[in-house]
Amino acid sequence: MTRVELRKRKRDNGRLSLFLDYYPPIKDMKSGKEKRQEFLKLYIWEKPKGQAEKDFNKSVLATANEILANRINQIRKEDIYSPFEKERLKLKEIGDQDFIEYFKILTRKKKDSNRQTWKTVLMYLEEYFTNGLKFSDIDERTINGFKEYLLTAKSIKSDKTTLAQNTALSYFNKVKESLKQAFKDGFLQVDINGRVDPIKAEETRREFLTIEELQRLVNTPCNDDVLKRASLFSALTGLRFSDIVKLKGNEVNNDSTGYYLTFTQQKTKGVENHYISEQAYNLLGDFDKDDSQVFKGLKYSAYSNKHLAQWIGASGITKNITFHNFRHTYATLQLDNGTDIYTVSKLLGHKSVKTTQIYTKVLDDKKREAANKIKLNF
Numbered sequence: 473m474t475r476v477e478l479r480k481r482k483r484d485n486g487r488l489s490l491f492l493d494y495y496p497p498i499k500d501m502k503s504g505k506e507k508r509q510e511f512l513k514l515y516i517w518e519k520p521k522g523q524a525e526k527d528f529n530k531s532v533l534a535t536a537n538e539i540l541a542n543r544i545n546q547i548r549k550e551d552i553y554s555p556f557e558k559e560r561l562k563l564k565e566i567g568d569q570d571f572i573e574y575f576k577i578l579t580r581k582k583k584d585s586n587r588q589t590w591k592t593v594l595m596y597l598e599e600y601f602t603n604g605l606k607f608s609d610i611d612e613r614t615i616n617g618f619k620e621y622l623l624t625a626k627s628i629k630s631d632k633t634t635l636a637q638n639t640a641l642s643y644f645n646k647v648k649e650s651l652k653q654a655f656k657d658g659f660l661q662v663d664i665n666g667r668v669d670p671i672k673a674e675e676t677r678r679e680f681l682t683i684e685e686l687q688r689l690v691n692t693p694c695n696d697d698v699l700k701r702a703s704l705f706s707a708l709t710g711l712r713f714s715d716i717v718k719l720k721g722n723e724v725n726n727d728s729t730g731y732y733l734t735f736t737q738q739k740t741k742g743v744e745n746h747y748i749s750e751q752a753y754n755l756l757g758d759f760d761k762d763d764s765q766v767f768k769g770l771k772y773s774a775y776s777n778k779h780l781a782q783w784i785g786a787s788g789i790t791k792n793i794t795f796h797n798f799r800h801t802y803a804t805l806q807l808d809n810g811t812d813i814y815t816v817s818k819l820l821g822h823k824s825v826k827t828t829q830i831y832t833k834v835l836d837d838k839k840r841e842a843a844n845k846i847k848l849n850f
Contacts, residue, residue: 474495474496474498474547475494475495476492476493476494476540476543476544476547477492477493477495477540478490478491478492478493478536478540479491479492479493482518483515486517486518486519487518488516488517489511489514489515490511490512490515490516490532490533490536491509491510491511491512492510492512492539492540493508494507494508494509494510495508510543512536512539514532514535514536515532516529516532516533564608566607566658566659567607567608568606568608569606570604570605570606570607571605571606571607571610571650571654571659572594572597572598572601572604573604574607574654574659575590575593575594575597575647575650578590578650578653579591579594589642589643589646590646592628592643593643593647595628596621596625596628596643597618597647599625600621607660610660611664612664612667615647615651615664615668616668618644618647619644619668622635622640622643622644623635623640623671625640627639637671637672637674638673638674640671641670641671641672641673641674644670644671645670645671648665648668649665651663651664651665651668652665678797678800678804678830678831679791679792679793680797680800680801680804680805681789681791681793681798683805685787685789685791686707686801688788688789689704689783689784689787689789690704691787692783692786692787693783693786694779694782694783694786695779695782696776696779696780696783698767698768698770699770699776699779699780699783700783701755701756701757701767702716702717702755702767702770702795703780703795704755704798705752705755705756705767706795706798706799706802707798707799707801707805708748708751708752708802709733709746709748709752709802710799710802710806710819710820711746711799712737712796712799713772713795713796715735715737716767716770717767717770717771717772718735719733719735719765719766719767720735720762720763720764720765720766721759721760721761721763721764722761722762722763723735723766724753724759724761726753729747730747730750731748731749731752731753732745732746732747732748733746733748734746737821746819746821772795777794780794780795799820800831802819802820803816803820803828803831804831807831807832813825813828813829813832816828816831
């Protein structure tokens with residue numbers, strides 16, 4: 473039989489902290505670990521001064537003793553519960569916990585821009601589930617309801633426009649990811665993630681540069697030399713900005729097989745041995761072979777975006793080009809020059825060839841345009 477006693481521990485400022493002492497230790501229903509003490513987050517004055525502090529102590533002690541009585545009663549009931557009943561009680565306690573709070577915990581574990589995306593999804597969750605969402609209330613209907621909400625929700629950046637479908641897709645995928653993790657952690661008894669379909673991707677035009685346009689950029693001065701070299705490096709390697717900006721000198725290698733990078737992808741966390749050409753290597757410039765940044769001074773900002781736009785415009789290119797389009801350029805030119813899609817998929821670090829197939833559609837569009845350029849008068 474477990475004994476439970478109310479005890480006090482001296483704290484600062486003349487206060488005593490109240491806690492329950494269990495002997496032998498009991499199993500915590502949430503963590504599954506044994507615990508000997510349960511702090512009640514209640515405090516009383518060690519030496520009360522005046523009637524007000526005495527009354528305060530009396531009130532707090534009454535609350536603490538009420539909690540003590542409830543714990544004793546709960547333990548006595550558990551002693552007579554069957555294993556099946558105990559398991560049901562445990563599941564009920566888990567089911568009563570809030571999924572939104574769980575999502576907050578996952579969000580805090582994310583880093584950089586990924587964390588910001590999770591924070592945005594959290595805002596939509598809190599807006600839709602205004603009273604929270606118990607794990608026990610999660611089912612396909614509930615999650616599909618949130619999916620439909622995202623497809624018609626207003627953008628946080630502008631309440632005059634709805635979320636783009638691919639943005640809603642990205643946000644809903646975060647929810648599916650959290651549901652998958654909740655199932656692994658034991659908060660969900662059913663894999664709801666596997667039962668709910670994702671939002672379908674809307675095909676978008678992947679803008680890219682031709683080899684002639686790239687050459688024009690090579691010959692066009694840029695106010696930011698580091699930005700220019702990094703952009704052309706992306707076009708020759710297919711690396712994302714997030715991987716280029718954190719590239720370190722000790723991740724650049726050279727042996728009898730050629731030049732290659734050994735790094736962990738920022739987005740997928742996959743460890744890569746990424747081979748690069750001699751031209752790409754030369755774009756690295758002078759760098760230290762340590763853990764310092766290769767493209768020193770490179771960072772994402774409105775100021776650098778301005779230099780990028782000016783450089784593109786000065787070359788005479790009228791396409792709407794962002795830094796990420798240099799990655800698209802790499803993929804499209806590789807396929808156009810005969811590299812098989814599986815190899816391109818590996819070079820881009822895609823987890824699935826399906827992700828890479830979008831670039832073949834871009835090439836099909838170009839071929840279709842070319843076919844219609846030759847016309848005869850009949």
